Amino acid sequence: MSDTDLAAPARHGFGEGMLGAAVALVAITVAHAALPDSAPPSRSHPAAAAVVRIASPPPPAPPPVLIAFQAPMPDGEIGSPFGLRQLPWEDRARLHAGVDMVAPDPEPVLAAADGVVSRMGEDPGYGRFVQLTHAEGLTSLYGHLDRFAPGVAAGTAVKAGTAVGRLGSTGTSTGAHLHFEIHDRDGRPLNPVFFLGKSFARAGDLPLSEARRVPRGVRVAYVSRIPRNKQALMEARLEPELAQAAADGAVDAGQAPNAGPVQRHGRVHTRLRL
Numbered sequence: 001m002s003d004t005d006l007a008a009p010a011r012h013g014f015g016e017g018m019l020g021a022a023v024a025l026v027a028i029t030v031a032h033a034a035l036p037d038s039a040p041p042s043r044s045h046p047a048a049a050a051v052v053r054i055a056s057p058p059p060p061a062p063p064p065v066l067i068a069f070q071a072p073m074p075d076g077e078i079g080s081p082f083g084l085r086q087l088p089w090e091d092r093a094r095l096h097a098g099v100d101m102v103a104p105d106p107e108p109v110l111a112a113a114d115g116v117v118s119r120m121g122e123d124p125g126y127g128r129f130v131q132l133t134h135a136e137g138l139t140s141l142y143g144h145l146d147r148f149a150p151g152v153a154a155g156t157a158v159k160a161g162t163a164v165g166r167l168g169s170t171g172t173s174t175g176a177h178l179h180f181e182i183h184d185r186d187g188r189p190l191n192p193v194f195f196l197g198k199s200f201a202r203a204g205d206l207p208l209s210e211a212r213r214v215p216r217g218v219r220v221a222y223v224s225r226i227p228r229n230k231q232a233l234m235e236a237r238l239e240p241e242l243a244q245a246a247a248d249g250a251v252d253a254g255q256a257p258n259a260g261p262v263q264r265h266g267r268v269h270t271r272l273r274l
Helices: 003-034 208-212 228-247
Strands: 077-080 083-086 094-096 099-102 108-110 115-123 127-133 139-145 163-166 178-183 218-220 261-264 267-270
Touching (some): 127 163
Parallel strands (some): 083 218
Antiparallel strands (some): 077 099, 099 178, 108 163, 261 267
16 A cells, blocks of 8 residues: 555545534534623723712711800900909999900990890999890890990890990990990809800800809009099098198199009009099
């Protein structure tokens, strides 16, 4: 048998093998096409990278406020504090039950806290005044007002910062200023510095015991003007001093001595001649 005769069956078998492989490849391709698409989606597809957003929790609610106080005169400053004080026409010291606030220019006097107008009118000492009642029975009083603000009447509810009047010098006043007081539910005076600019969430937070304390020491007040209803008292207090000055020939009878600035408690005060 020749090599040619041996190669013919081999070539025949190789052809059959190639045909079988082609048929198998087609069958695998068709089967794969019939399977569900399990390939991961392209990263460029919008649905490929779904972002799960978790909402941030809301900010905590501010703590409740029972009462908040602000300054009744934003541009004012305290010229005479809460405590024992003796005025030039007085024989002894007595409690100055509030603070006196002064300002460079006449300005509105504002409610120091939310409240209701419980009293208003004219008083020989306070002059024109407004009193407000607040939470927990606290009251605030605004004295020596030049006039009342429009719309302010007994029983009117007012918000903090609402004008209740205008700075003045009515009543027993030594000059234009606001006399401001705070009292507890039993009418006891409280030192306003413990309340102004502060807020309180609960009744137990109110500094009542601290604010009732009266500072030690007596502040001797030298004023720039003697109220008309106190001039007779002032003259009686000065009479011995005037008589001695007249006897010494320092001044004519009936004239007050020439008193200049006096340094008291770190502040300069002036006593005015009558």
